Amino acid sequence: MISRPPDTSSDHPVPPDRLKKQKAASLALYIGLVLLAVWVVRDFIVVVAWAGVVAIALWPLLRKVESNRWFTGRTTLIAAALTLAIALLVVLPVGIGIAQALREAHDLNEWFRSARENGIALPDFIARLPFGAQQISAWWQANLAQPLGDSAAMKGLHNPTVMTLGRRFGARALHAVVVFTFMLVTLFVIFQTGPRLSGALIRGVRRGFGDDGAELLQRMAAAVRGTVSGLVVVGLGEGVLLAVAYFVTGLPHVALLGLITAVAAMLPFCAPITFGLAALWLLAQGSVAAAIGLVVVGSIVVFVAEHFVRPVLIGNSTRLPFLLVLFGILGGAETFGLIGIFVGPALMTVLMVFWTDLVR
Incomplete structure (x- = not known):
């Protein structure tokens, strides 16, 4: 019968210098593997x-x-x-x-x-x-x-x-x-x-970054939710109102035009392009009064939506000033593409939290 050698690990503890090197090597290994995993799923x-x-x-x-x-x-x-x-x-x-x-x-x-x-x-x-x-x-x-x-x-x-x-x-x-x-x-x-994912995420962030990190994550999620509400809900509202204007002015394919306008209105300052082109079509048909009326109604709808309704929906959810919301949406879109429209305000929330903590 072969006997196992005695465990002498407790008799010879690891020197502190070697332990630090092992922890540093483990950290480097984890970081390398995480970066490799991110590179694998980059698409x-x-x-x-x-x-x-x-x-x-x-x-x-x-x-x-x-x-x-x-x-x-x-x-x-x-x-x-x-x-x-x-x-x-x-x-x-x-x-x-x-x-x-x-x-x-x-x-x-x-x-x-x-x-x-x-x-x-x-x-x-x-x-x-x-x-x-x-x-x-x-x-x-x-x-x-x-x-x-x-x-x-x-x-x-x-x-x-x-x-x-x-x-x-x-x-x-x-x-x-x-x-x-x-x-x-x-x-x-x-x-x-469902809740298991959100609970595990909050627990992981709280364990790694404390209660402040968990609160910051929740505020970033609120920023994304508020941005979706402000862009999608307001865009659909603009599309419906301008579809009524299209119908009154006698434009064809009102439903399709309203849908295109709603999608364009979800992006800041893009709705005027759609009703502007529609007004040009009316002008080309000789309906000068209808074209002018469409431009006036469309400008009023877009002005109210962009300067009052949308900032309230997004700003109340994120507790961000309107200027930061606007910069976050436009800068995020320029940096990250279409997804940046929602990521930008979340990053502005981080900036706002950092500034608030700095000036306390």
Whole structure:
């Protein structure tokens, strides 16, 4: 029978210098492995970020549904229902837009063929412009009133650059579909874990950074939630109000235009682009009064939404001044892309907390 050698580790304790070196080596090993793991999943960081933003925004709704006695213990069902609702909110508008575009494709193709063969007639309203009518008419007659089949612009539509741009657009669209699919899967997993995930996250932050770190995390989550409410809710409101204005002024495809306006209004200062283009279309049809009325109504709606409603929704949730909210949204979008719209205000919250602690 072979006897095990006696454990002499307690008789020979590790020297302090070696222990420090071992801890430093372990820390370096952990940091290296974490960085390696982040590098491996680098293509999915945006997916997780989008899923996190949506989950933070809907977390109060999730907790409220879970507290209902009819849904107690049915976390998978709740997660599936919420994920399906998010998917439909994105897929249905896109599907409506594609269907509308396909319905208009025939008329657009006929107009395009007519323009190639006969040119584009000068709109009547140009002759009634208070200034610049003669110069615009001369340019139009020289460039657009003649058949466009032999023009340099039409020939450029068939060059390799345009074909390359088309392929790149298709690749980007496919990438967006893949990202959205993985985001839905990630969102379902987050919803399914429910309170366990949030509790573990808070405990981990509190253990690593104390109560101040946990409070900061909660305020950052509130900033993201407030930004989602301020951008999405206000954007939908602007879309509905401007859709009514589109209907009154006689614009076609009111529902589609309202949807496009709502999406544009979710981005700061982008709604004027949509109703401005709609007003130009009315002006081209000779409806000068309707175009002016649309611009006036749209400007009022956007001014009230951007300067009063949106700052209140975002600022009350984040306790941030309006200027920091604006800088966070615009700077975040410039730095991180579309996801930065929601990340920026959260980072401004960190800056505000640091400044508050500094001046105490």
